[in-house]
Amino acid sequence: MKPNKPIFFIALLFFLNSCNKQDKKNTDEVLVDSTAFVNPYEVEFDSLDPEFVENTKKDIDFFYNKHFGNQYSGSFLVAKNGEIIYEKYSGFAYKEKGEVIDENTPLHVASVGKVLTATCILRLVDRNEIDLEQSVQSILPTFPNQETTVRMLLNHRSGLKNYAYLFENDKSWDKKQPITNQDVLNLLAKNDDILERQPGKYFQYCNTNYVILALIIEKITGTPFDVALKSLILDPLEMHNTFVFKDLNEKEHVSQSYKGNYKKLDWRFLDQTYGDKNIYTTARDLVLFDKATYSDNFLSANIKEQMFKGYSYERKGTRNYGLGVRLLEFDNGKNYIFHTGWWSGNTSMYVTLREEHVTFIAISNKYTRKPYEIKRLTKLFSDNFSFNFK
Template sequence: MRISRYIPILSLFLFLSCNKDKSGKNGNDSNDTVLLADKYEVSFPKLSPKFTSENKTYVENFYNKYYNPKDFSGGFLVAKNGQIIYENYSGFAYKEKGDKITAEKPIHIASVSKMLTAVCVLKLVDEGEIELDKSVKTYLPTFPHEETSVRMLLNHRSGLRNYAYFTDDKGVWDKHKTLTNQDVLDLLATKPIGLESKPGTRFGYCNTNYALLALIIEKVTGKKYADVMKEMIFEPLGMKNTFVFDNLEKKDEVSQSYKNNYLRLAFEFLDQVYGDKNIYSTPRDLLKFETATYSDEFLSNKMKAEMFKGYSYETKGQRNYGLGIRMMEFETGQTYFFHNGWWHGNTSSLVTLRKENVTIISLSNKYTHKTYQTKKLAPHFGDYPFKFKDAVIGAE
């Protein structure tokens, strides 16, 4: 049975035909502070026991059907109003050592890292350290394209080529050497890399954009990206199991990634570039981050408006990209916000249903497409008109 979005009419319960509680709200209209770290506070209505129980059963059945905990290696979490409805952890962070994945075990979140990098940039915009429409050259003087703005890096309209691809070009890079973010900039400045398209003319998802954004963060703060992320996001939000991996010499100290048969994948020369990837975290920590994006003290309403809107309309379609967030814009007016990731054997998905205050997070370090099944839960919580080939549990 699909649960529609909460419609506040005084403090009354609203029910579907099956008498389900749609809002999850307690009858006493009380609030619960679900995030209180440093100066950031977010309060949502407490979930009713009835709502929590019914939805926990639904989501658990969903998880068992689409994820198969006997095979899935990673973490899965669903929350509403910042309060966890269901979570599950299975598999190994480092199988050869018998190190199991738990709620506290950080694993590589791949391109979901871009969401965190983007928010860090936007917070620095709030602080007056960065201007969205300034040329990248303002902050990185050796960058070769005057017309490319910070905003174009954030929304993937820079026209740049992916560093993972142009380092394959003859004579560009010796793959026996570890690539760094500074190397990415230096190659753009000194090699005939060229552009995929004229800056600002079309969307083109590109990891180079976020590697450069990490450098801009470092330039304006005078600190390492890892330290800035820790000081501005991880520590203030109580994300105790989240960190930036920026040292391949410590590769044996972090969770590993695997093929789908648990064959461990080796680290390689691209694995020290950060900003686009290389954040390790947990579903619980990412829930804290996603919940904080509702706080006006954490991120201003102006920056949230910039982040959660589409920028690429040169071709028709539902898919779009904001500032560090993917989206699907339906004709009904509903917008589905998410970001997926894939790096080596690591796959990730973070869904933020803004109208319903629902968070869906799935992380895996053993290669699988199951991670991306998160989308199938959205119609259960709101009016998201997805069409799936297979039946969704309890859907009408």
Template sequence: MMMILIKKTNIPQLLLLFFLFTSCKGKNDGDYDTAEGANIKKEFALKEGPKLTSEFINNKKAAIDRFYNKNWPNNSMNGGFLVAKNGQIIYEKYEGIANKKTNTAMTSTSALHVASVSKVITATAILKLVDQKKLALDQKVTTLLKGFPYPDVTIETLLNHRSGIRKYSYFTDKKEVWDGHKILTNQDILTLLSSKKITLEYKTNTHFSYCNTNYALLALIIEKVTGQKYKDAMKTIIFKPLGMNDSYVFDYDKDRQTANPSYKGNLVLYGWDFLDAIYGDKNVYSTPRDLLKFDMGRNDLEFFNPALLKKAFTGYSNERQGTRNYGLGMRMINWPTGQNFYFHTGWWHGNTSMYVTLPPEKVTIIALSNKFTRTTYQIKNLAPLFGDYPFDVAKSETEE
């Protein structure tokens, strides 16, 4: 046996080296130094509900299969579809082509542009920052974004589309405001609102008007507060903790050649345009399985303060009587009976998406397509299989 003899006089130096090595270890591994930061980055344990019986699964699967075959006959879907309860997948399908150029088939890991379903994810990141006391819902945007010209707009009025700000796709369409040959960025939107003196469409917090500009600005606020690019902040706050390993934020400069493209109904490729670099309102790419993880995590009362989650599911557009409403990054239908239906739709180029969350029943329904179709939005008709929702599960898109 070989023995290494260490002189007594060298022991203090070795102890010092050992101390320096162990104290420095981990400084470059991407962890945060603060306890709060470490809490953000660690994996969040997703918890399934009670195990579903085989009888329940088979019963629902048969009904969903009939719905699927009626709405997407002859395997005509070009995307992914998933139904789950208690975090357990009851039914899922992946069909068609993810990328026609490379002849890549659609699979459970094919990330597609979720369009305005991105708003739900952006809103959740904002609420997480509110929960950490880094933001307040009633905080004025002027305290966060330099040059922001509307003194009454708050974080909350951006989230619930009551800011009164105009849609960026409308005012940048004017030649005197923006050269459509140049790619528009989130920072450009902020600069134009001020430099071009874009007036409010209506007085802040007087009524609802769905507006992508609100969420493009929320993405800038996330960057301001976290000191990270939006795509990195979403990875830190949402994707990594919830194990959304196939999800990412599209980077116009880096991802155009690799991202799964979108197609018209006849599978003709949609080209890029000058609005394709804007994020926050869109540009999250994800999968049905990852969105299930998101739904499980976001609806878990331990992910952030339950009071904040309740605010997200509260309607803020009550100046006109009706059932349609909007919360904090969430569309909803509020019926006089007290029953509520929560969802968000998305449409960008050929991408259509719908995310349905039924918290009382712990049900998640998701459809994503990168070939234009309105059939995606029919998944709402599956809600009656799980609760008292006044839709017709037998309806198909052509009957609407």
């Protein structure tokens, strides 16, 4: 029997139409999937005026030559709106091997690394995996003080003693044996005298706080600190030249620390703890981090408000500390946000001018206080703060 032609053609049209719809659906799915590769922390700033950039470069170059000069060993960078205006690299990462410093050379930023440690904690707070008012003891059961909270560690109001002094005075510890973060917690757990001050009452800057914070990050994430840092910050922001140093057996594979005369400094038993220090990074990677802090997807607006405010008002003055950052609080209501670093021969300074979207970074591995002078550049970008440019 011959097929009914009208019915056949209607069926054929229905089939073709269905194929077209399926093809369109598949195409739509591909288009939707492609958006997964968009950086969720990208921040759009206004483009900089070329004339402004050129004039500012000249001023910064004058400043650099006057205050840093040819003897400086390290990195120096100024950025605005996420755009690098000026950068300079000089000196040796490992002088004895002839390894020079360039834009991709990770240097030890000492206590500037506390900003990254704190940000790991704050990202976990944003994810509701931890609470700022949570007792440290509820996370690390062997931690000996029930009153101490996560926030107190972040803003240095825990009252804890510096672990370096505790180990120096511990006659049972072999000073040739490097200590670990867990060793710090173990020493606190067995020591009856771990407090300098009552928790929550006074500000006292103390590296012990950030060693413990690194352990908290490990406990909450179930991963080592370096893995957690990569997952929470480094990989999402493509900070490919940043890492945690946590094994003294690898000391020949990182940049070295020097005295001002380029005499290499010895490594010590205190050089293996992390969270308080031992993050190696570049100025360019820190710019990527700084830019991301303007994104409410990276850190919520609420958590940034808590991060960039002061908590210590026992004494009058401009100096204060937020959650992982230092502050200068001026009478005009403006806060100058920064962090300094010093460990062995490594000195560093990171400044973030929030209203002006400006970043200053200076890192040196040959002892000098020059990185701290970078704050003088503030005058080129803001009238809110009183620093002498010259």
